[in-house]
Amino acid sequence: MLQIIIQGRGGQGAQTAGNLLASAFHAQGRHVQSFASYGGARRGTPVSSFIRADDRPVRVRCDIELADAILCFDASLLEGRLLAAAGPRTLIVVNSARSAAEFASSLPGRRIVPIDGLAISRRNGLGRIVNSALLGALARAIEAPTLDVLERTLIDNAPKQHDENIAACVEGWRTADTLLQAAAA
Numbered sequence: 001m002l003q004i005i006i007q008g009r010g011g012q013g014a015q016t017a018g019n020l021l022a023s024a025f026h027a028q029g030r031h032v033q034s035f036a037s038y039g040g041a042r043r044g045t046p047v048s049s050f051i052r053a054d055d056r057p058v059r060v061r062c063d064i065e066l067a068d069a070i071l072c073f074d075a076s077l078l079e080g081r082l083l084a085a086a087g088p089r090t091l092i093v094v095n096s097a098r099s100a101a102e103f104a105s106s107l108p109g110r111r112i113v114p115i116d117g118l119a120i121s122r123r124n125g126l127g128r129i130v131n132s133a134l135l136g137a138l139a140r141a142i143e144a145p146t147l148d149v150l151e152r153t154l155i156d157n158a159p160k161q162h163d164e165n166i167a168a169c170v171e172g173w174r175t176a177d178t179l180l181q182a183a184a185a
Contacts, residue, residue: 002144003064006049007082008073010038013131017071018049020135024145024153025053033058046077053144069093071138073117073130078107086110093138093176095130100179113141113179115172124168125161132158132165136172141180147173 004021008014015036022034033052038045052058067085072078075096086092092110094103095117103112115137117130126132132154139150150173151166158165 001052001054001058001060002069002142003067004051004053004069004071004138004142005064005067005082005085006051006071006073007077008047009043009077010045010047011043012047012073013129014047014049014071014073017073017131017135018051020131020150020153020157021138021145022051022053023157024135024139024150025051027153028145028149030055030145031057033060037063066090069138069142071134073134075114083107083110091141093134093141095134100183113137113176115175115179117172120171120175121168124171125164126168130168132168133172133175136169136174137176140173140176 006014006018018034022032025032030053035050037048050064066087067090070086070090070092072094075094092112094112094114096114097116098114100112100114103114115134117133120133121130139145150169154165154169155162
């Protein structure tokens with residue numbers, strides 16, 4: 001079973017990203033469980049989205065204590081409780097302009113893939129909306145769901161700016177691919 005935590009702040013789109021990712025896994029034929037947790041009902045407070053995907057029905061009904069992957073919309077949230085859910089094999093994709101080397105020195109022993117989702121989104125006409133760029137990066141990093149399924153999910157579920165969302169998703173995927181290839185070399 002694949003267990004993913006998406007962490008952001010109210011208004012950043014972490015909940016929407018969780019719903020889109022769950023829809024993409026479902027479209028790929030996986031069984032999915034998706035739920036959210038809100039720190040407060042206002043903009044800027046921490047918001048978490050939890051996704052489980054498996055080839056068999058998901059019967060677990062508790063919080064995710066040890067994630068396979070974490071998608072973090074705000075690098076300032078990489079602390080305490082969120083990092084407690086990250087084991088040595090957990091892959092963390094974080095929205096940040098900082099380099100992987102900078103994260104390696106501040107968070108040693110963690111597998112972190114930094115993606116400048118804001119720059120990608122701005123280049124693709126989405127302004128500050130980073131969901132699609134980060135989802136593309138996460139999908140590449142964990143090798144699921146496939147890029148074409150994620151693109152179809154965005155087309156079916158993104159309320160507007162379909163072309164921009166697809167372009168940001170693909171650029172996020174390619175950026176993560178480049179970083180992962182460099183790390184493997």
